[in-house]
Amino acid sequence: MEFRSAQRAVLQLIEAVAPADRPALLQWMRTTRDFDEFTQDNNDIMLKNIADDLRSCLPLETMLASEPVALQKIQQQPEPTVHVDAFLYDEDFIDSLCEEGRMSRNYCTVCGSQQTAPLGFISHSFSLMELKFIYHHILPDLSGKVLVDVGSRLGTVLYGGYLYSSAVQLYGVELNGDFCQLQEMVIKKYQFSDRIKVIHADIRTQGSLLHSADVVIMNNVFEYFLNETEQASAWEYISHNLKKPGSLLVTVPSLEDSLSGLQTNIQLSSWVEEVPLNYDVYSQSDIDKEALEQIHLYKILQH
Template sequence: MSESHQPDLVETSKDAFIDILSKLNDSQFHSFDSFVRSALEEYHGQVHGQHGHGHEHENEDEVEMETEEQTGEFQPVSDIKMMRLGRIIKDLRARVPISAEAPEEKTMIPKSKEFADYSDENTVHVDGFLFTEDDVDELCDKGQLSRNYCLDCRSRKVAPLNFISHSASVLQLQFLYQVVLADKVKDKVIVDVGSRLGAVLYSGHLFTRARKLIGVEINTWFSKLQQDMVNKYKMGDRIQIINKDIQLVPELLSKQADVVIMNNVFQFFNELGVQQQIWKFIRSETIKKPGLLLVTLPSLQEQLKEAGLSAAKLMKGWVKEVKLDYEGGWFHDDLNEDEIDEIKQVHLYKVL
């Protein structure tokens, strides 16, 4: 078609598109919306892939996948249970340093664009389960923590420190159990890969009626800490701690689990080659159980990309994403922008 006919084609296409939309009911619209978005992403991938080349190829950064809408009703949590969780947090604070790192534990700053400006000198580990932003402010006021570091010793030239947490925050856990999983875990088995302090397990025991919560933790010190807390707060009826590498207990993923939770579990603790090996293992085992739910913080797409893997290739035929409503007014107090960004780290997927 000649260039002069392009505007007419565009206008005709717009009219036709609007006509299609007007004929769809609500459920049909959501299905069509998903299709259109996927089609556009695929087209953009092809266009960018063709640029400067003589043929089409897949844009591996684009992930085309089946999706579905979030379902389920909000599950309230009593003040008594929140107070009980608060006591567990207070107890843990007395047992671990502010960084919540185990003795002789070695973490690493990922070599990726996201963490390009992070270094051992300008990065502080503060556990998000144990300390809220208000808690961090209080620690700074008391001189126990600083938000800045000196760029030039003895000068006033300072820069903000980078804060990293290896645990989900209480708000993220509330969103996870009260909204994302809501009525999906009654009598089900939840497996937390890299359970660390046990935040996912304790909150799951308090907030849900899951039949069993299994924490898999490779670090012996953390495993013992979790077991001590489980014993002290009498949660052994439904919580089990396994001190092993997840790759040594494949049956947990392929047979026992109904829900698998992974909070950025490998990126700061393993070299890229090991991360890639574990992710491929997780895919190979979880794909054996269609309907299994995967919860990741942050998104699975982001974690795979950070591990140097093609999210498009690995997720194809494995999972579909469940679109979550982050701004549904779920809690009594309106969430501010930072808090909404916080819960947006939580993502849900279903094995095909």
């Protein structure tokens, strides 16, 4: 059936519904996840188009001169490490860049010789697979809920939330003004502004936003971007302001790992309860299960 006939059929069906039941049907059509299976393909394509747009605005390493701390921290890793943004470059893309000689998976241990060792890769964004795991398998139905992505960078969590969830509002808080501008560009082009808002700020100034959040996402926000004293103060701020009982916190890596080595007074057992996750939801062999296992879910406790 073509679009016009399908549209007429849907309208006729709605007209045939008892008038008293129509509001409930329309409400269900606006908020249900039952249509997800019909729209997922389109949503994946839209996210891939966004990745194309962002790739054309950014250097291959997807790091900017305006983030000197992050650039320096990558250089200080014990093993030679490069940043490859997992939202912009999936494994197939990396393979084709390696074939073209524009990227390498290895570095030379003795300059000029054949002896090579694998380079360390880190990503400052979630991949498409991780986003789908979070929205389809970790989080509940987000109808009417407010989601905050702390450190929204390219905006991947926000676009994923727009397309894969029914969250009523998705807020991104990002310290770096250049990345805020990129997010604004995507929001405008793809007409996401009815549900996505980006705030150019340090999360340590956003107490009321954290109070209102039903879901907070934190993908390794501070480790590469702040020194240890600032990381500790940012975590203290989050734990004081993310207090609404029952709200959900998604982190990479676990809270224990993020806080280890930092001087804080945070008592995890009186703030949150970890919710166990099933990481075996995908059967395909090319799934990066190690990346999924870094994702943790917590529920904020009554205090």
